[in-house]
Amino acid sequence: MQGEFSIVVDRSEHQYAPTPWEQESWRVSALAWVAEQLASHGLRAGGELRVRLRPWSVLVRVPVEGREAVWFKANPPASAFEGPLTAALARWAPEHVLRPLAVDAERAWVLLPDGGELFRDVLAREPVEPRTWEELLRQYASLQRTLAPHAREIERLGVPATRTPDLPGAFDQLLTRSTALLPEARERLDRLRPRLTDWCAELASFGVEDTLDHADLHDGQLFRPAPGRFTFFDWGDAVVSHPFCSLRIPAEKARARYGPQVLARLLDAYLEPWTGAGRTPADLHRAAHLAWRLSVLSRAASWGRTFPDASGSGPGAERSSASLLEILNDPPF
Known part of the structure; x- marks a missing residue:
């Protein structure tokens, strides 16, 4: 050929x-x-x-x-x-x-x-209202809920797992391996450890099942084959973890396009499919707040897997450390 x-x-x-x-x-x-x-x-x-x-x-x-x-x-x-x-x-x-x-x-x-037109190309070609992003997040949440019963099967396929109760251990491993961190940054992360443990326990207490997290869900990882319909692809960074960790990347992309006022709409759209089972809207918003911050752990681990480097001086170490430091920042909602 x-x-x-x-x-x-x-x-x-x-x-x-x-x-x-x-x-x-x-x-x-x-x-x-x-x-x-x-x-x-x-x-x-x-x-x-x-x-x-x-x-x-x-x-x-x-x-x-x-x-x-x-x-x-x-x-x-x-x-x-x-x-x-x-x-x-x-x-x-x-x-x-x-x-x-x-x-x-x-x-x-x-x-x-072929999956049709990339959502990124749609955004470059024509005006797209925030409600389109709301719909894609509803569809993605529906996909995550469908996949929750298959989480163990997904792990057996070799997909990494950082389940919600295991997030403190994942943080410890990342901190140990993050050789690119400056001493002051490492100290700040060390001091954060007790609070992080509390955040993870609180997130687990809401009872939302771990499932597939795409972990890099931006507009270049979505097809828009028809108005109102989306196809999700490029699962190379995927992990089994808390589903709400997926929200951060698409929400940040939309915030950059429309401004911070769009976040409340996107948050409500994504959380809508997760209502029920005794969870209140306030519970879900709190869970999303926690998961937004904790989602950086999967991103930091992904950089380390993609660019393994024992010397600690390569792009994987630097980007992993940069991602890990984002856990210090308060979520924007």
């Missing part, structure tokens, strides 16, 4: 980051696998391959004769679970996610159909 098509490679700012794409044997095998999987669906590639290389993935847009393009993705070991997870999500919640055309769990490869 490689010899039949022109190939355009995008490395962005990661010009010197190594990826398996540089290995000819890997590249030939990957493209042969894509051709084989397409053939099994009665499809044939045709056109220019567009390759996006990042330290955390190899992504190839493959044009297909007579229909939309498909996407090949190869994950590193830290997110090798993404293909099997995506396939499982398509069984459990097909209306919310992409259904893979093929998955090779051993090699961490997945072939995905």
